[in-house]
Amino acid sequence: MIVQQQLSITTRGRGTQNITQDINRLVSDSGLSTGIANIFVQHTSASLILCENADPTVRTDLEAFMSRLTPDGDPLYRHTDEGPDDMSAHVRTILTDSSLNIPFNSARLLLGTWQGIFLWEHRSHGHSRHLIITLYGD
Amino acid sequence: MIVQQQLSITTRGRGTQNITQDINRLVSDSGLSTGIANIFVQHTSASLILCENADPTVRTDLEAFMSRLTPDGDPLYRHTDEGPDDMSAHVRTILTDSSLNIPFNSARLLLGTWQGIFLWEHRSHGHSRHLIITLYGD
Amino acid sequence: MIVQQQLSITTRGRGTQNITQDINRLVSDSGLSTGIANIFVQHTSASLILCENADPTVRTDLEAFMSRLTPDGDPLYRHTDEGPDDMSAHVRTILTDSSLNIPFNSARLLLGTWQGIFLWEHRSHGHSRHLIITLYGD
Numbered sequence: 001m002i003v004q005q006q007l008s009i010t011t012r013g014r015g016t017q018n019i020t021q022d023i024n025r026l027v028s029d030s031g032l033s034t035g036i037a038n039i040f041v042q043h044t045s046a047s048l049i050l051c052e053n054a055d056p057t058v059r060t061d062l063e064a065f066m067s068r069l070t071p072d073g074d075p076l077y078r079h080t081d082e083g084p085d086d087m088s089a090h091v092r093t094i095l096t097d098s099s100l101n102i103p104f105n106s107a108r109l110l111l112g113t114w115q116g117i118f119l120w121e122h123r124s125h126g127h128s129r130h131l132i133i134t135l136y137g138d
Numbered sequence: 139m140i141v142q143q144q145l146s147i148t149t150r151g152r153g154t155q156n157i158t159q160d161i162n163r164l165v166s167d168s169g170l171s172t173g174i175a176n177i178f179v180q181h182t183s184a185s186l187i188l189c190e191n192a193d194p195t196v197r198t199d200l201e202a203f204m205s206r207l208t209p210d211g212d213p214l215y216r217h218t219d220e221g222p223d224d225m226s227a228h229v230r231t232i233l234t235d236s237s238l239n240i241p242f243n244s245a246r247l248l249l250g251t252w253q254g255i256f257l258w259e260h261r262s263h264g265h266s267r268h269l270i271i272t273l274y275g276d
Numbered sequence: 277m278i279v280q281q282q283l284s285i286t287t288r289g290r291g292t293q294n295i296t297q298d299i300n301r302l303v304s305d306s307g308l309s310t311g312i313a314n315i316f317v318q319h320t321s322a323s324l325i326l327c328e329n330a331d332p333t334v335r336t337d338l339e340a341f342m343s344r345l346t347p348d349g350d351p352l353y354r355h356t357d358e359g360p361d362d363m364s365a366h367v368r369t370i371l372t373d374s375s376l377n378i379p380f381n382s383a384r385l386l387l388g389t390w391q392g393i394f395l396w397e398h399r400s401h402g403h404s405r406h407l408i409i410t411l412y413g414d
């Protein structure tokens with residue numbers, strides 16, 4: 001059995017948003033018990049991560065790490081049409097994930113205690129981001 | 139229902155190749171309507187990315203970014219048996235994806251407007267690269 | 277059909293462990309022939325990679341690469357509660373994979389000749405790491 005839905009998230013510019021509860025709600029409402037949740041972002045400048053969910057400085061540090069690794073306005077880049085955060089956003093997307101594939105059982109995601117699902121907006125300004133959630137199993 | 143096929147791509151040395159149409163053709167020919175396409179590369183020095191599909195400088199910039207991050211002939215590396223691009227190719231593969239998992243509906247991949255599927259050859263010379271495409275759904 | 281199992285691996289501190297045979301055994305014991313194996317790590321400081329399986333210096337070099345890219349005790353980080361390897365372990369996890377999705381056929385993983393599945397412990401000390409293996413197919 002397959003259940004497929006769209007989820008739209010409005011971001012407020014660069015940063016992470018915890019979407020674990022949104023996904024768990026879709027799993028518990030699906031009527032499925034055991035299977036895999038595929039979470040897919042339809043963009044090339046926003047991505048998904050599984051990350052420590054308790055201390056927000058983990059995500060601040062990740063942001064700082066990425067800013068050092070792939071700074072906005074890097075003179076290396078030629079693709080600058082949409083501003084200094086354009087190409088760095090593409091690189092950050094490539095280095096993280098466009099889809100996550102997470103097992104569930106008893107209609108709950110089988111995440112570890114400290115794992116949260118985060119949508120990571122890589123552009124400076126907020127966007128409406130579209131995700132496809134596909135659940136398959138029994 | 140599961141449909142599994144092999145796809146072989148001849149690369150012309152380091153660089154990206156858009157394989158979106160190849161995958162969409164397999165999806166539309168599969169007889170499946172809704173599900174997930176798993177695209178898997180059977181190599182450790184070539185990988186997959188979902189990337190901006192309109193402006194080719196995005197991929198030139200990605201190549202430049204990787205060349206700075208993990209240069210060929212890096213004195214850090216001991217695994218140099220097959221030349222200066224050997225270990226850098228392994229690192230680039232690890233930092234990107236060996237498999238992509240993309241939802242489809244109405245027998246079409248649910249990609250965003252700007253998303254393309256690219257095979258990324260990380261070795262200097264061309265190779266024959268083997269991919270396994272597994273489609274599952276209804 | 278879906279078969280889901282837990283696999284626990286005791287690590288001996290930072291480094292990689294080849295778990296290919298463990299996963300292949302679960303596939304061959306599952307009764308399934310064709311499908312996808314989802315391997316999921318329930319932690320935010322250990323991850324999975326598909327990596328060259330013949331020459332161990334590939335993994336030594338990967339370790340050296342990560343130590344240069346995201347060194348322990350990096351003054352950039354604020355999340356240092358559990359020691360100098362805490363935040364670097366989270367970054368390494370984000371840059372690699374929390375899940376792998378590998379096709380199988382005739383009850384064998386369709387890995388390339390040089391591909392091995394490795395669990396990568398990113399903390400200095402050993403831990404008990406829990407993985408969920410979900411196999412689905414025919």
